[in-house]
Amino acid sequence: SYCSFSSRISFLKAPLIPRRRERRFVNAIAAAATTIGGKEKILVILGATGCGKSGLSVRLGTHFPAEIINSDKMQVYNGLDITTNKIPLHERHDVPHHILGDVDSDKGEFTPLDFRIRADNVVSDIASRSKLPILVGGSNSFIHAMLVTHFNPNDDVFNATIPRLISSDLRYRCCFLWLDVAFPILAEYLSIRVDEMLQLGMFEELAEFYNPTTAETASYSGIRKAIGVPEFDKYFKKYPPARNNKIHKSAFNDAVNEIKLNTHVLAERQIGKILKLKQAGWDINVLNATAAFRAAVEPGSRMNREEIWKNQIWEPSLRIVNRFLEE
Numbered sequence: 001s002y003c004s005f006s007s008r009i010s011f012l013k014a015p016l017i018p019r020r021r022e023r024r025f026v027n028a029i030a031a032a033a034t035t036i037g038g039k040e041k042i043l044v045i046l047g048a049t050g051c052g053k054s055g056l057s058v059r060l061g062t063h064f065p066a067e068i069i070n071s072d073k074m075q076v077y078n079g080l081d082i083t084t085n086k087i088p089l090h091e092r093h094d095v096p097h098h099i100l101g102d103v104d105s106d107k108g109e110f111t112p113l114d115f116r117i118r119a120d121n122v123v124s125d126i127a128s129r130s131k132l133p134i135l136v137g138g139s140n141s142f143i144h145a146m147l148v149t150h151f152n153p154n155d156d157v158f159n160a161t162i163p164r165l166i167s168s169d170l171r172y173r174c175c176f177l178w179l180d181v182a183f184p185i186l187a188e189y190l191s192i193r194v195d196e197m198l199q200l201g202m203f204e205e206l207a208e209f210y211n212p213t214t215a216e217t218a219s220y221s222g223i224r225k226a227i228g229v230p231e232f233d234k235y236f237k238k239y240p241p242a243r244n245n246k247i248h249k250s251a252f253n254d255a256v257n258e259i260k261l262n263t264h265v266l267a268e269r270q271i272g273k274i275l276k277l278k279q280a281g282w283d284i285n286v287l288n289a290t291a292a293f294r295a296a297v298e299p300g301s302r303m304n305r306e307e308i309w310k311n312q313i314w315e316p317s318l319r320i321v322n323r324f325l326e327e
């Protein structure tokens with residue numbers, strides 16, 4: 001059942017709080033090392049939806065003096081917290097999060113150029129507090145727009161029919177960590193996560209969000225592009241939300257299956273985009289999270305799940321980030 005699955009993977013979320021002495025030591029390194037040669041240092045955590053980026057970033061954010069900048073293009077908007085999978089407040093463990101849920105979704109689309117400008121200001125603020133900015137999120141078009149030295153908003157480097165050269169000339173000193181999970185294992189987890197989101201109230205959230213007028217227009221923009229909105233719009237057009245609505249099982253299951261499929265497609269595309277960045281010469285450190293995920297999916301696994309996560313994700317991450325801060 002997904003309840004026991006959820007408790008099995010909960011170790012991805014609980015941060016390891018460093019001891020006081022360790023924390024003082026990392027404070028000293030980071031304060032000396034957040035800028036170099038005029039360029040700010042930033043840590044970038046890449047990965048498909050659902051691979052554990054938020055958990056890792058919060059753990060790193062409690063270990064190092066750091067602040068998190070969200071780079072998921074749906075999570076920048078206010079509203080639809082369950083549907084877009086925003087990290088809940090209690091899981092942030094007092095690590096400040098920026099550009100997360102504070103863009104007004106009624107004010108049109110937040111573009112990659114908007115993100116580039118906002119995020120650059122946030123980086124300067126975080127650096128002025130001698131803290132390390134950690135960029136975390138699955139929108140590679142946002143990450144690309146923010147990091148390249150020369151950004152052309154008219155050039156869609158990922159979706160162009162003719163392959164475009166992605167520049168590796170970046171305007172910050174970046175350390176990249178890619179949490180990579182083998183696709184079949186990730187897909188299995190993503191389907192379970194959709195069921196969990198429904199348990200948490202995704203359907204009710206979307207019912208409240210549903211607007212028959214906007215649902216009539218075929219074009220989706222801003223937060224209305226979030227997976228779940230178009231899929232359930234079809235359902236609500238047939239069965240408009242009302243108090244004490246009964247669930248129409250067959251149409252409901254159609255929407256849920258479509259959401260699962262679209263989530264798999266999103267994850268696959270995201271992985272493809274990260275590979276393009278890597279091929280373009282971005283110096284991306286790959287952390288293979290497959291074993292940690294497999295251990296969570298298969299309860300019979302002998303080695304302790306947390307142990308696998310610690311050995312394969314946490315410790316390599318720490319080594320890489322420490323080296324980067326000492327540079």
Ligand code: ATP
Nearest residue numbers: 073074075083084138139140141142225226227266
């Ligand atoms: P693109 O080049 O297609 O704009 P991208 O890398 O900029 O891709 P993605 O984050 O991959 O951005 O988002 C693409 C689409 O995937 C979104 O428009 C949305 O439909 C869906 N999506 C992405 N993140 C979420 C999320 N957190 N919740 C729901 N849907 C999401």
